Amino acid sequence: MEDLTQEEWASQLADDNNAIVLDVRTDAEVADGIIPNAIHIDIYQGQEFISEIEDLDKSKNYYVYCRSGNRSGQACAIMEELGFENAYNLEGGILEWEGDLVDLN
Numbered sequence: 001m002e003d004l005t006q007e008e009w010a011s012q013l014a015d016d017n018n019a020i021v022l023d024v025r026t027d028a029e030v031a032d033g034i035i036p037n038a039i040h041i042d043i044y045q046g047q048e049f050i051s052e053i054e055d056l057d058k059s060k061n062y063y064v065y066c067r068s069g070n071r072s073g074q075a076c077a078i079m080e081e082l083g084f085e086n087a088y089n090l091e092g093g094i095l096e097w098e099g100d101l102v103d104l105n
Helices: 006-014 047-054 070-081
Strands: 002-004 019-023 061-065 087-090
Touching (some): 002 006, 006 087, 061 070, 070 087
Parallel strands (some): 002 087, 019 061, 061 087
């Protein structure tokens, strides 16, 4: 797991052809907007979260974010325990995100 600044995360993501963006916020938080092309799996779903994570392709590079960077850090740690080699946490989360968001409403 690696913590990346906004600039590092966005730059690395832009150059990564094997990337998947993962949003681990709640449904209510996601309703306020989501980073384009992100997959949403709520970390508060407990075992269901773990089951959905286990179904993901471990050969991909995962760019994980939440509201502030705390839950996404936990998600990256869980992913690492499950055998994912490349999980990148967005420091500061979506609160500090300066890129585009998609409004789901």
